[in-house]
Amino acid sequence: MADITLSPDRLQRTQTPATRRRASLRNFKAQGLAWMLALPALFLMAMLLLGPLLAVVVLSFTDYSLGNASLDWRGLDNYQAMLGDDIFYKSISNTLVYVGIVVPGSLLLGLGAALLIESLTRGKAFWRAVYFLPVMATLIAMAIVWEFMMSARFGIIPQTLALLGFPAKNWLQETATALPVLCIIGIWQSLGFNMVLFMAGLSGIPRTLYEALELDGGSSAWTRFWTITWPMLAPVTMFVVIITAIRSFQVFDTVHVLTKGGPNNATMVLIYQIYQEGFDFFRSSYAAALTVVFLVFIFILTVIKARTIENKVHYS
Amino acid sequence: MAEVQIRNVSKRFGTTTVLENASLTISKGEFVSLIGPSGCGKSTLLRIISGLEVQDTGQIVIGDRTVDDLRPSARNLAMVFQSYALYPHLNVASNIAMPLRMQRLNGFQRLPVIGRFLPGSATANDGIARQVRDAAEMLDISHLLERKPGQLSGGQRQRVAVGRALVRDPAAFLLDEPLSNLDAKLRVHMRTEIAQLHRRLKATFIYVTHDQVEAMTMSDRIAVMMDGDIIQVGTPDEVYDQPVDIRVAEFIGSPKINVVPVDIEAARGMAVLAGAASGVVTDPSAVSLGIRPEAITVSSSSGLAAGIVEHAENLGSEEYVQVRLDALPEIVITARAGHGTGWTRRIGSAAHVSFDGNRALAFDSAGRRVACRAYAPRHVGGKAVANG
Amino acid sequence: MRPVSANSSSGDLFKHAVLAVGSIFILLPFAVMIATSFKSPADIASGALRLFPTEYHGFANYAEALSATPLLRYMANGVIVTASIFALQLLVALPCAYALAKLKWRGRDTVFGLILFCLLIPPHAVAIPVYVLFYWLGILDSYTSLILPWTISVFGIFLMRQFFKTVPDDLIDAARMDGISEFGIVWRVMLPTALPAVTAFGIFSIIAHWNDYFWPLIVLSSEDYYTPPLGVATFRTAEVGYVFGPLMAAATIIIAPLVLTFLLAQRRFIEGITFTGMK
Numbered sequence: 001m002a003d004i005t006l007s008p009d010r011l012q013r014t015q016t017p018a019t020r021r022r023a024s025l026r027n028f029k030a031q032g033l034a035w036m037l038a039l040p041a042l043f044l045m046a047m048l049l050l051g052p053l054l055a056v057v058v059l060s061f062t063d064y065s066l067g068n069a070s071l072d073w074r075g076l077d078n079y080q081a082m083l084g085d086d087i088f089y090k091s092i093s094n095t096l097v098y099v100g101i102v103v104p105g106s107l108l109l110g111l112g113a114a115l116l117i118e119s120l121t122r123g124k125a126f127w128r129a130v131y132f133l134p135v136m137a138t139l140i141a142m143a144i145v146w147e148f149m150m151s152a153r154f155g156i157i158p159q160t161l162a163l164l165g166f167p168a169k170n171w172l173q174e175t176a177t178a179l180p181v182l183c184i185i186g187i188w189q190s191l192g193f194n195m196v197l198f199m200a201g202l203s204g205i206p207r208t209l210y211e212a213l214e215l216d217g218g219s220s221a222w223t224r225f226w227t228i229t230w231p232m233l234a235p236v237t238m239f240v241v242i243i244t245a246i247r248s249f250q251v252f253d254t255v256h257v258l259t260k261g262g263p264n265n266a267t268m269v270l271i272y273q274i275y276q277e278g279f280d281f282f283r284s285s286y287a288a289a290l291t292v293v294f295l296v297f298i299f300i301l302t303v304i305k306a307r308t309i310e311n312k313v314h315y316s
Numbered sequence: 317m318a319e320v321q322i323r324n325v326s327k328r329f330g331t332t333t334v335l336e337n338a339s340l341t342i343s344k345g346e347f348v349s350l351i352g353p354s355g356c357g358k359s360t361l362l363r364i365i366s367g368l369e370v371q372d373t374g375q376i377v378i379g380d381r382t383v384d385d386l387r388p389s390a391r392n393l394a395m396v397f398q399s400y401a402l403y404p405h406l407n408v409a410s411n412i413a414m415p416l417r418m419q420r421l422n423g424f425q426r427l428p429v430i431g432r433f434l435p436g437s438a439t440a441n442d443g444i445a446r447q448v449r450d451a452a453e454m455l456d457i458s459h460l461l462e463r464k465p466g467q468l469s470g471g472q473r474q475r476v477a478v479g480r481a482l483v484r485d486p487a488a489f490l491l492d493e494p495l496s497n498l499d500a501k502l503r504v505h506m507r508t509e510i511a512q513l514h515r516r517l518k519a520t521f522i523y524v525t526h527d528q529v530e531a532m533t534m535s536d537r538i539a540v541m542m543d544g545d546i547i548q549v550g551t552p553d554e555v556y557d558q559p560v561d562i563r564v565a566e567f568i569g570s571p572k573i574n575v576v577p578v579d580i581e582a583a584r585g586m587a588v589l590a591g592a593a594s595g596v597v598t599d600p601s602a603v604s605l606g607i608r609p610e611a612i613t614v615s616s617s618s619g620l621a622a623g624i625v626e627h628a629e630n631l632g633s634e635e636y637v638q639v640r641l642d643a644l645p646e647i648v649i650t651a652r653a654g655h656g657t658g659w660t661r662r663i664g665s666a667a668h669v670s671f672d673g674n675r676a677l678a679f680d681s682a683g684r685r686v687a688c689r690a691y692a693p694r695h696v697g698g699k700a701v702a703n704g
Numbered sequence: 705m706r707p708v709s710a711n712s713s714s715g716d717l718f719k720h721a722v723l724a725v726g727s728i729f730i731l732l733p734f735a736v737m738i739a740t741s742f743k744s745p746a747d748i749a750s751g752a753l754r755l756f757p758t759e760y761h762g763f764a765n766y767a768e769a770l771s772a773t774p775l776l777r778y779m780a781n782g783v784i785v786t787a788s789i790f791a792l793q794l795l796v797a798l799p800c801a802y803a804l805a806k807l808k809w810r811g812r813d814t815v816f817g818l819i820l821f822c823l824l825i826p827p828h829a830v831a832i833p834v835y836v837l838f839y840w841l842g843i844l845d846s847y848t849s850l851i852l853p854w855t856i857s858v859f860g861i862f863l864m865r866q867f868f869k870t871v872p873d874d875l876i877d878a879a880r881m882d883g884i885s886e887f888g889i890v891w892r893v894m895l896p897t898a899l900p901a902v903t904a905f906g907i908f909s910i911i912a913h914w915n916d917y918f919w920p921l922i923v924l925s926s927e928d929y930y931t932p933p934l935g936v937a938t939f940r941t942a943e944v945g946y947v948f949g950p951l952m953a954a955a956t957i958i959i960a961p962l963v964l965t966f967l968l969a970q971r972r973f974i975e976g977i978t979f980t981g982m983k
Contacts, residue, residue: 026370030807030808031810032808034807036806037803037886040799041796041861042800042818044796045819045858047428048830048852048853048856049825049830049858050818050822050835052832053829055833055836056829056833058835067839109726116722119719125970125971127723128970130723131727132973133730134730135977137963138820138915138936138955138958138962139915140934141932141933142737142937143960144951145733145737145955146735149732151732152905153749154748154750154948156732183974188730192730193977193981196981197978220891246826250828251859252828253917256917256921274828274831274832278831287832288725291828293830298829302824314882366881368877368880387883388877388881389880396872397877399872399874399875401873401874402875403879403893405896405897405899414879414882417881418882418883492874
C-alpha cells in the first residue's frame, strides 16, 4: 500500500502580540513616509489654491478692499451691484462672443491644417513647425506686432486694404471691429495648438480601417473623411472644443495691451474687468464676486470635459 | 547562504485571505520551488520572505535570525523579478553594481563626479568593479557591460538580473517567475543555466513558478500551494507519484492525470469502473481514481473498458490517444502510446483501455488521497472480472 | 487599385499650395516684426508695403532696444523665474506623485481627489486672495512673489502620477531590495525613468511661465524684477510715439529664445505639447 504521510511541516499556530505590533509598526512607518512625501504639495495646495478659492467666495460677500484692516459682511450686495452693472453685461456678452468665434475658428483651421499636413508624403515637419510657431511666441510681443500691423498710418493691413479702396483705419480703435480683430489674433495664436492635438488624434486612427473601407468600395477622400476620420476624431474634437473654450474664457493679454477694454467697452471681457476692479480700483470684494461668476462658467465647461473623457473611454 | 524558515505566516488583503498559516523550512543550499495556480499566494509568500510585504502574523527566520523587523535590503536576500526590473537609465555594469554601491558607499560617496574623490570611495569602487566583472564573466555577459537594458534581448536582460542578485552573495536567492517572459526555446535553455548556477553556487534558492515543468526539472523539493495553503512539500518524484490531494495530482503532470469516478464494491473494497472491476482495491471512502497517461495502455483488441478513439496527437517521440468511454460518455481518457503506433490514423475507431493498478491513485470525496493497491484481475473474453 | 503615384503627387502639390497660402496669415506678423526691426524710422513712416529696408538700420534698432530699457536684465529675470519655478515644481510634485502612484496609504484617494479638484481652478480665479495674502506677507514685488504661486503644479502632480503608474512595481521592489530609500527611489529611479514625461512637463511649464503676463503685471511694481513680456510692454508705453524699429527689435529678442529652441528641437516640443495637452 502506498504510504501517504507527506504533509507540510506545520508548527502550531502562533500569533504573538509581538509580531502583530511589529507588522503594524512597519505599516505605520510606511504610512508616515507616504504622508511626508505628499506633505509639501499638500501644504502649498492648501495655501495657494484651496484656501484662496474659499477666500474668493467669502470675499465676494464682504466689502473688503485692498489695504483695509477690517471687512464687513455684506451678503449679496456685490451680486446685486453686478446685476445693475452695464459693464458686467458687456463683458459677459463680449467674452461669449469671443469664445463663440475663436473656438470654431481655431478648431476648423486647426483641423484643416492637420488633415492637409498629415496626408502629405513630404514636408510634414516643415509645415507643422510653421503653423505651430505662434504657440511658442510670447503673446505680448506678438500682440504689439499685431498692433503695429493694424496702425492706420504705417500698418501693413490698413495700407493693403487702402489699395483695395477701403478707408485706412485702425480697426482696433473702431467699436465695431476691435473685438473681431482680437478674435483673429486669438485664432492665429491657438490654431497651431489645436492642430497638433488633431494630428495626434489622426495618427491614432488605424490604417487598416481605411483599407477595409476601400475593400468595401469607399475610396473617395470625401467618403473616407465622413465615414472614418470624422467619427474617429469625435472625442479629440470635443476635447479641443472644451480646452479652447476654457482658454478663450481667460482672454486677457491682448485686451490689456491693445485695447484696455475699449473703445466704449467694446472689448471689455470678464478677466479684464476682474483685473480692473481688483487691481486698478482695488475693489477686491466686487472683483471676487466677478471671479465667482467666472468660476461657474469654467466649472460647467470642465464638467462637460470630464463627461467627454468618459465617452472617450467608450470609444477605445 | 542560509536556511530559511517560514513559520505560521498569514496574510490578508482586505477581506481576502492570501496566506493561511503557511509554514515551510528551506534548508541551506536547497532549491525549493513554490508552485501553484495564479492567486494561490506563492508570490505573496516570496514577497513576505523578501520583506517587500509585511505578514499579518508569523515569522520569517533566515539563518538563526528573525528578520521581521528588517527592511528588505537588510535581510541580505537577492531577488530576480519576472520583468527583470533593470534600471532603464543605467548600463549593465551600473545595474549589477547598484546593490554593492548602496551597501558600501555612503550618500556623499554616491554623488556623481564629486563622490569619486571622497576618501575611501576609490578602494570601494575598485572592489565593486572587480566583483561586477567577475559576475559578468560567470554569466557570459562581459561584452554587454556598457549597454543599456533597452539594447538587450530578453535572455540577456535575464542574465543581468541574475548578475545583480549574484554580486550580493546573499543568504538566499528569491526568484519570482524569472523565465515566464522568455520565449519557449530560451526558457528551456535558461532552465538548465539556472539549475547549473545553483549547483555551482551551492546557495539557497527559492523559486516561484506556475510552470510545473520548471519546478520538476530544477528543484530539490517542490512546495505545492493552493488557496493560500502549502498542501504538499516533497521531491519532484514524491509530488508526482504520491500526491496527497487530487488538486496536486491534477496540477502536476502534463498531459493532466485522468480522473475517473468509481464505485466501491462493499465486500472487498474493489473499485468498480464503468461496471467492470478495475483490479484496484481501495479504502471504502474512495470516490475516484487518478491514473497518469503513461500508466494507461490502449489497445484495439482488448482491455478493461471499451471506447471510441476521439482524437490522437503525434508528438514524434510518442503519441497521446484520447478515448471516450462507452460506459461513461462524459469521460475522455488520455493515454500515452509509443512511437509510431499510428493512432492518428484510427480516429473514430473502437479501442480498449486498461491501466497499471500499481500506479493508480485513489481520492475521497474531499479530494484527499486514500490508500489503494493493485489486485490482479483475470481477463475473461476481453473483459476484466473480479477474481473470486 | 487606385492610381496612386500620379494622383497623389499632383494632389500633394495642391496641398502644399493651400498650406503656403495659409502660412501667409501665420507668418505675416513674424515677417513684419523682423523686417521692421531692420528699417529706419523714415522707412517705417513712409508706410510703404516693402519687405526689405531701403537703408539698413538693424544695428541701430537692436542697440536702441537693448539700451533704452534693460532688456537683458528682463531676460535674465525670465530665466531665473522660469527655471526656479520648474525646479521647485519638480521638487514638490515628484515625491507627491510617487506617493500617489506607488504607495498604499490611508488618505491617498482623498488627496488624489483634492488634486483632481484643484485641476479645475484656473489661476486667474485665485489671483485676488493670493495677491492679498502676499500683500499682508509683504512679499509683493519680489522674485518670491513671481515664483511662489507656481511652485505647486497640480497638473504636474497629476501628469507625473499617471506616468509613474506605468512604471513596473518590480522596478521599485528591486530598488528596495538594493537598499535605496523611498526618497531615493523618487530621485534615483522614478525621475530618470520618467524623463520623457518630465521633459514634456518642463516644456509645458517653461512656455507657460516665460510667456506669462497676467501675474507679473499684478505683483510687480519695480522694473528690477520685470520679466520679458512685461519688459516689452513697458518698452512700448515708455517710448512716446512708438519708435517701431527698436520696439520690433525688442519683440524679436524676447521671442527668440523659445522660438529658436523650438525650431531646433521641434519633435521633442510637439511631442511634449501633445503629451501634456491631451491630459
